[in-house]
Amino acid sequence: MLEDHEDVHARAYRALMSRELSNKAALVEALCRDWDAGLLGVPVGSAFPVLPVEDAGRPEKPDLLAHTAVPRRRPGSVEGQAALLHAIAHIEFNAINLALDCVYRFRGLPADFYAGWLKVAFEEAYHFGLVEDRLRAVGFAYGDFPAHRGLWDMAVKTADDPLARMALVPRVLEARGLDATPPIIAKLQKAGDAATIAVLDIILRDEIGHVALGDRWFRHFCAERDLEPEVTYMALMNEFDAPWPPKPLNVEARRMAGFSAGEIARLEAGKPRPDAAQSEP
Numbered sequence: 001m002l003e004d005h006e007d008v009h010a011r012a013y014r015a016l017m018s019r020e021l022s023n024k025a026a027l028v029e030a031l032c033r034d035w036d037a038g039l040l041g042v043p044v045g046s047a048f049p050v051l052p053v054e055d056a057g058r059p060e061k062p063d064l065l066a067h068t069a070v071p072r073r074r075p076g077s078v079e080g081q082a083a084l085l086h087a088i089a090h091i092e093f094n095a096i097n098l099a100l101d102c103v104y105r106f107r108g109l110p111a112d113f114y115a116g117w118l119k120v121a122f123e124e125a126y127h128f129g130l131v132e133d134r135l136r137a138v139g140f141a142y143g144d145f146p147a148h149r150g151l152w153d154m155a156v157k158t159a160d161d162p163l164a165r166m167a168l169v170p171r172v173l174e175a176r177g178l179d180a181t182p183p184i185i186a187k188l189q190k191a192g193d194a195a196t197i198a199v200l201d202i203i204l205r206d207e208i209g210h211v212a213l214g215d216r217w218f219r220h221f222c223a224e225r226d227l228e229p230e231v232t233y234m235a236l237m238n239e240f241d242a243p244w245p246p247k248p249l250n251v252e253a254r255r256m257a258g259f260s261a262g263e264i265a266r267l268e269a270g271k272p273r274p275d276a277a278q279s280e281p
Contacts, residue, residue, distance in 0.1 A: 008040040008114055010048035012104035015121070016097055017057040021132075021142065024057065025125045028096065032122045035115065042111045050105060054156060056097035061143030062090065070148050076191065082140040084184070085196065089131040090147040091177065092203070095124040095210075098155055098169055106162040116213045123206050130199045137195070150243075157240060163221035167236045170214020171259075176245050177207055178253040208256050215258030230263055244271040 011034070015027035034040050071083070099121035103114050132142055151173050158165040181204045188197050222229040236242070245267055254264055 007043045009046045009104050012100045016100040019057040028121050028125045032118050062147040064149045065146045082138050083145050085135045086145040089142050092128040094151040120210050127203050166214045166218035170211050172242045175211050178250045211257035
């Protein structure tokens with residue numbers, strides 16, 4: 001039985017702030033089930049306030065370090081394989097919270113927006129479970145290695161604007177995963193880790209859809225504000241000092257996710273030097 005004041009935003013917040021892994025997954029599953037059953041519509045005016053979320057619910061471990069302080073991961077040894085799996089698990093765990101935060105934080109949007117991000121939260125929880133199983137299979141657990149909070153830091157920076165969130169989380173940070181996955185798979189092929197490759201194939205397939213969802217809503221918000229999407233995208237990357245994608249780009253996956261040929265060419269050209277940008281007419 002739902003409490004009288006609970007709506008989709010309140011339920012998303014409850015799952016977002018859950019710190020225990022299995023409980024978070026169970027809350028996401030129940031939330032998606034109740035949404036699909038029509039028990040959680042989109043309220044005209046939610047009684048649940050938009051609260052600042054400086055940190056989402058997460059276990060005490062892993063320890064979080066600066067991005068540059070996290071050791072590089074090479075799958076040549078069992079520990080290296082585990083560290084790589086742990087890094088992927090951490091990304092998937094953060095992605096659960098990122099999707100839930102979109103549902104909780106941004107109000108007054110079409111029902112399709114919430115339906116899309118609830119589906120993403122469900123799929124990210126599924127991905128996390130798959131990677132966690134692989135991590136346990138090699139004798140480790142989530143929390144055994146340090147990690148960083150780069151994904152969540154960008155969520156905090158873009159908490160006031162859904163357009164910026166769609167541009168800089170799905171279309172920048174999550175899109176980097178599209179580029180990173182094929183080289184990781186190539187390394188795992190050399191290591192003979194077919195089980196992890198099968199998991200990454202599932203993740204890559206679904207992540208194209210997640211980036212595409214961000215692309216759809218980014219362009220929607222640009223249209224509402226009469227903004228040119230690709231100019232706005234580059235301007236936001238510069239304003240928020242978003243990381244430029246390392247090469248090679250996964251061109252096919254990015255095209256499937258909504259990136260235009262012009263955008264891909266611009267990203268492949270590399271981050272412009274400040275003096276070069278100033279000298280442009």
